[in-house]
Amino acid sequence: MSETSHVGDLQLQLRASPHLKAPDSTPKIMWNVVGSLIPVIAAATWFFGPSALLVLLAATAGAVLTERAFGQRGSLGDGSAAITGLLLGLTLPPGVPLWIAFVGGAFGIGFGKLVFGGLGQNVFNPALLGRAFLQAAFPAALTTWPAATTEWARLRGDNFALPFTTPSVDVVTEATPLGLMKFEATPTDPWSLMIGATGGSLGETAGLLILLCGGYLALRNYLNWRIPVSIFVTVALFQGLLFAVDSARFASPLFALFSGGLILGAMYMATDMVTSPVTNAGAWIFGFGIGFLVILIRTWGGLPEGVMYAILLMNALVPFINRATQPKPYGSPGRAAKRGAREAEA
Amino acid sequence: MTGPESATELVRHAPGAHEAGVLLPGQTTTPGHDFLRGVWEENPVLVQMLGLCPALAVTNTVANSLAMGLATFFVLTGSSLLVSIFKNLIPKEVRIASFILIIATFVTIADLTLAAVVPNIHKALGAFIALIVVNCMILGRQEAFASKRPVGRALLDAFGTGVGFIIAMVMMGSIRELLGNGSLLGYSVFGPSFEPWIIMILPPGGFLTLGIILLAFGWWRGRKAAEVPMVRRWPHGVASRRAA
Amino acid sequence: MSSDLFWILISAMLVNNFTLHLFLGLCPFMGVSAKIATALRMGAANIFVLTITSLAASFLNAYVLPHAPYLRLISFIVVIASLVQIVEMTIKKVSPTLFRELGIYLPLITTNCAILGLAIFQTNRGYGFLEGLAFAIGAGLGLTLALVLMASIRERAELADIPALAKGMGLVLIIAGSLSLAFMGFAGLSTP
Amino acid sequence: MRARLSFRHGVHPPEHKELTAGVPVRRMPYPEEIVLPLRQHTGKPARPLVEPGDRVERGDKIGEADGFVSVPIHASSAGTVKEIGLWPHPDGSMAEAIRITVDAFSPQIPRPRIIPHWDGLTPDQVVKAVQRAGVVGLGGAAFPTHVKLLPPDDVVVDTLIVNGAECEPYLTTDHRVMTEYPERVQFGIRIMMHTLGVERAIIGVEKNKPDAIETLERTLPDDLDVTVQGLTVKYPQGYEKMLIHALTGRDVPPGKLPMHVGVVVQNVASLACIAEVFETGLPLIERVVTVTGPGLRRPSNLIVPVGAKIRDVLEFCGGLLDEATEIVFGGPMMGGSQPDVDAPIIKSTTGIVVLTKKESRPRRTYPCIKCGHCLDACPVFLNPSLLGILAQAGRFEEMEEADLATCMLCGCCSYVCPSNIPLSQMFALAKAGAQRRKQQAA
Structure with missing residues (x-):
């Protein structure tokens, strides 16, 4: 977007505004x-x-x-x-x-x-x-x-x-911890899951480390923190509910969070910018959907692990979510209604 | 956002509809063209995207594909023959219903024959034999061609389209069986140490195989277009109509 | 019993999705999935016709076909087509608005493999009246889901810089394959 | 009172105000020639009243307002009219302008004039006087000030908002006006409140100007309800709509003016200018301009006669450094690149920023990765990502459906875009296209 024009002894650049740029790049x-x-x-x-x-x-x-x-x-x-x-x-x-x-x-x-x-x-x-x-x-x-x-x-x-x-x-x-849980109803100690002393895929172990690395990206705003948070909360809530109903048959929420590829998926795959919603409201819905599907597939499906399918299915919904969560522009009636509701609450 | 105004418009949006071999009034074709058109240039599956349901559902082995292709060929030829013979007796208002009845009769015959001759394959194909009735390709040929042409031409057209369908089916079936099972028609090709690509005989493999074939066509067409800058060839001389 | 019906519905909708797993209803899936609004209407019309079909098939299976099994295919086709025709005319009379929304899709759907497929599968599996209904609604929802997903993805892809060789149906099939892959996650979904 | 006076979203570009924030305003000497374009404000350009060869004194009217949304032009220096013709305009085009050779030996004394006492005037008379003095908004938009002073009968204005936010990086004109001429600002507020008949005035100043806040608070009038509010430092805090939201919580609906929500916004410099009109009788012929940037030898705040050429102003500030690559008129977020150093300073020029290679190096553009950063930056809650994709696909009608009209081209989206997509530039083009289509349809 730049060209150069010669004026007298000066060589001036012509650019469209804004002339300043944030330091981040793709x-x-x-x-x-x-x-x-x-x-x-x-x-x-x-x-x-x-x-x-x-x-x-x-x-x-x-x-x-x-x-x-x-x-x-x-x-x-x-x-x-x-x-x-x-x-x-x-x-x-x-x-x-x-x-x-x-x-x-x-x-x-x-x-x-x-x-x-x-x-x-x-x-x-x-x-x-x-x-x-x-x-x-x-x-x-x-x-x-x-x-x-x-x-x-x-x-x-x-x-x-x-x-x-x-x-x-x-x-x-x-067998992986999730396989053990699903087919033999044997839970693994969550602590060994967190530090990585279990079998599984390369990135399925050492949940705490992945959390830290993802946290670094979230701090720098290179991933939308709302997505992993909403996934973790949803999984913890639903699994907690199941655990409360029958703690012998269903695993604990902590086990659900740290087993399988959930941490890696939530931190690195679900937050892939291109395939996740652009709106923040959409990010919450997206995360909720992934969490819900993970529990659904892990509990009622035929497979021990469902993070991958959950994310792919929600990827397919992203264009739809984006469309449904378009922000309401400044001064529009929709925004005024939202503000009115907030003020009435306060 | 507005929806389409009418059913005809909706159909126009359908894939390949603009080249679906719809005859224009007063248009003539040669017998050779009637036959060859359906075989390759306007292949029902690969170009017109018709009859996709069987092309994707039962092509996990070559044998199934071939059986389905032959059954469809039989139904198509039989129906075209009958429709063409009785075209003047069928009232315009109920023509679609009559076509379907004729097709359904032939499908029932095919169904019973397959069950008697190759019970294994008949079982593998399952409901998809009955579903030949609603294969839009067959109905499309009756409506667009057989009901307007003499018997001989109608048969030629049906032969061509049927052969084209078989070609597409066998093509899909070979790719899927070869990769998905390492064999062709049940005979092992790559030996016992071959790791089969199970996905090819699963539903996603059907979509992906046809998708890849179409991508390859697109690439090939793109290369050809780059070599010879030629005008898009419209079927049945549409281009000349446009020019006039 | 009611949970059985629920799992029949879920199975038809997600596990063995009519379009993505059984390849039924591919014509509308490929042809009428360019816009979300159209896809939604097509889906609604499909749910409607599938329900009618299921009712008709249940009736035929219970009272007519035991006497003449070889007439199965022909009677299904004829009865479904005429029923849809009657419903279409009724809607046109009663609610022109609804007719504008759904009406034009109805005749297209009649000769759709999903409809006949539903009748045949329902018969083959020996579903009764209620089970058939759950099956039909599940299948309809599954079709709608697949249609809307495909439409929303295509609306996005339309704005993208698609390479020339993938323009058109090639890309649509790749997307369908990917969707079908994703739906494999529902495999084996059943009561724990 | 709410804890943080601000709006949602927005960006935090580096401010760089330290270059000139503490530099007192100096008067620039008269150059050899001044150029006064007839179009220096939003609305219809003025009509010239002089001919080549005419002698003019400082403050003489040389261009007449052409209609209601228009203001006259006055000579900013004594001299002789040399020519009336096309001359580079700061917006990048060539525009009709009056060139005056400055009389180097003139004492630059204006002709004697009557200074009316503001208190004795009806609102209508004040409005006329303001228009006659050629006053326009000095914050950058150059909207004729008198137009804002005449709300239609069905509109009730209850608050005057005084804009001292100055959110653009580098610029310190309003800052210096507030710290050096607080009495003038207060006097302007008084006249304005009298004219509008409002009871309440709020001065909004970004918190990065504590000395300005302090000075204004010290000089607040006792008999009027005027308050000073510190605002969160964030771009575009100085935008009318953002400022109204921050100070009153009201949102201006699309297609409406601030007065429709009971608010009139005036820039501090404009108010000081109105005060000057009623103090000295002189029209708007000079203004405070920040001349700054990393490519300039001596960044300064100057009182510049309207019509002085950029070349003269830059030379007075010590000239450019070797690294200088780009001259921006106005702030770097919204201002335009200047192709020609012979273009003059006009009434709406808030500053001149000279940028170097470091700021203006070209960056590679990548495809949109849908990161959503632009949605988090957009102060008017649009979806710039979608708008940009639509623009690239040439779907201009759909852009209008996606509320393109609400976009105020603040540039926040372009600023944050990691893929360097020129979003606000595309939106400006699309908006211009929409305007054209509307005109053609009409």
Whole structure:
């Protein structure tokens, strides 16, 4: 938006107002998200060994290479493809074959984002769409959770299975806390969930750390805090209600909050700016919907975990939510009515 | 926001409706074109987006696709033949109802035949055989073509459209079975170590497969358009009408 | 019993969504899903016709078809089409406004696979009168949900910078596939 | 009283007022030539009354008001009319202007004139006097002041709001007027309350000007209900609608004027100017201008004769630094880039801000990522994200349905947009387009 005109000895720039600009930029936001994931990645590597890094790398390579091949020129610089790859990697089990992680990243970027026109245009969270695709395509590989081993450097599964071949499962596997709860009604101690001493996907453990990293983004206004807060409150409320009804059959709210991918999903996936509502009222509704669906699927559905589907379903509703929660402009009758009601209350 | 004013307008919004092979008054076509049109250029599934319900629902294996394609081919040809023969006897007011009755009769025959000949496949296809009745492609050919043309032409058109439908069905079925099961017509292609892509035989796989085929067409068309800057080819000489 | 009806409704609406899981009613799903307002009306009209269909099918299954099972398909088609025709004429007489809102969609719906599909599925599963009704309403709500979701997404996508090769139905199918993937989350939804 | 006087949303750009906030107002010497455009206010331009070669004294009327929403133009210096023709206008266009060669040896004494005593005048006579003096709103919009003083019969005005918010970064004109001429401001309030017949006046000043608040409070008249209120420091606090909301809690409905909710808003500098009219009899021929910015050698607050060229003003302030890249007329949030340093200061010029490469470096535009920051910034509760997407898709009718008309082009959305989408620029274009369509339809 700038041009230059020569007047005498001066070279003047012409720009449209405003002539000042807030320091944030889209790539800065995106790379901050990537940076805030580094501690989470480190924790995953600490818990799951080199497999974690390999899987994250493969998923990110799938996402980034697809963006590079089919995306607009220079679109890698905005960092959104890297986020997609890393987040997808964090939702995968450590032992998953690398080719599967790669396919997930490629699918997420290709069909979750690029067909819609690239950055900012997609409807579904690309990382979760990739993950949902993998879940439907390779259910066995995606639900093989290797048990913790004493040897840190050992691979946690057949990471190096040849492309398109079935991985050979020769590791000892264990159920995730949610699986244990759902199919054997055995709750796990919430404290071990918080610090990450459990099995599961790379980003499903160490809830407290993810909360901290997400909190950093919220403080810098790089994510809308209303979404995670509303998800957590909804889940805690509904699970609390169930727990109060029958504490033997249903898990405690604390368990519900810290088990599975809820923290990662609420902090990093649901808050994806592109696929969440633009209005704050919409953010509350969006979060409530996710929380409600998580409880619905976890309690009454056939799957132990529903965070991914809950977020994808609410993603589909976002255009509708945006439309329903349009702000009432200054001075309009709608706004006057709202103010009147507030003053009557006061 | 205003809704469409009439049903015809609504239909015009339907995908591929503008190229749905609606005959314009006084328009003539060659027999060869009558046949070939439906096979590829105006393929009912891939171009006109008609008959999507079976194309997505039963194409998880090649065998199912083929059976469904043949059954539909049979119903389409039979109905077109009958409609074309009796076109002058059917009063205009009840023509749609009569078409549906004729189609339903042929579907019942197909249903009973399949049940007798290939009971396994008949079971796999389930209710979707009965649903051939409401395949808009078949009714569309009766309304747009068979009821206005001599028997021979009507048959040619039905053959072409039916073949086009089978091609699309088998195309979908092959992709889905190959990836979803590693086999074609039940014979393993990639060997036992192949990890099947289960999603391809699930409902989302149906949507995605057709979507990907259409994207590939779009890409191919885009490349062709980039090579030869040509005027959009309207079916049945619409372009010349526009020019006049 | 009433909870059974509830789960039949939920199943038809979410778990085995007519459009996204059973591929029924795809014509309106692809064709009339460009605008939310239109999609909502189409959905409402669908719920209405599905309910009538279910009632008609229950009646036919109970009293007519036991005597002539081979007439099933033909009688379904004929009865549903004529019923819808009668209802359409009645609405036109009684409430022209409602007719303007829904009327033009009715004849289109009659030859929609969702309608006949409902009658056949209802018969195959041996649903009685009330179960059939719950099934029809659930299916109608499911259709409406899918239609409105698709319409709202398409309204947004229309403003986006869609790559040339994905313009048109290719993108719509990819969106439908994604929706169908998301709806897989409802798999197995039933009483705990 | 409410704890925080403010409005919702808005932004906090860096203020940079420290450059000139403590610098007392100085008088700039007369330049060699002054240029007086006939269009210096909202409404119809004035008609010229002089011919080339005419001798004019300081304060002589040289342009006549053309209709009710128009004001006359006066010579700001003694001299000879050189030419009447097109000259660069600060809005970027070329406009009809009267060029006067300044008489370097004139003592610049105005012709003797009668100074009416304000108390003896009816409201109508005050309004006439204000119009005759060519007074316009000095806050930037340049709306003829007298028009605001004549509410229609069915409108009851109960409050005069005095705008001393000055929310634009860099600018300190109103700040200096309030601290250096508080009596004039108070006198202006007195005349204004008399004319409007209102009982109550509220002066709103952003809290970043404690000395101004303190000075005004010290000089408050005893016999009138005038109060000073400190406002939260936030852009655009000085916008009429935001200010009314902060001070009275009232919202102006779309398409209505502040007087329809019982309020008249006047800028402090305009009030001081009205006071001067009734003190000295001189029309509006000079004004306080903040000349500032990181690209300027000596940032200052100046009394500048209307019509002085930017070039002369900048030279008086020591000239530009090498890094200077852009000259902005008015504040940096809403002002326009100046293509030509020969354009003159006009009645509505609140300041000149010289920006450097650091502020004006071009930034890459990214697609909208729907972050919603613009919704949180928009002081009139629009959805700039949606409006921007509609604008890019060329859907101008739908933009109007999305309440484009409520947008006041404050620039908050563009300021916060991380994707650097020129939202307010697109809205300005769309609004202009809507205006055109409306005119064509009529």
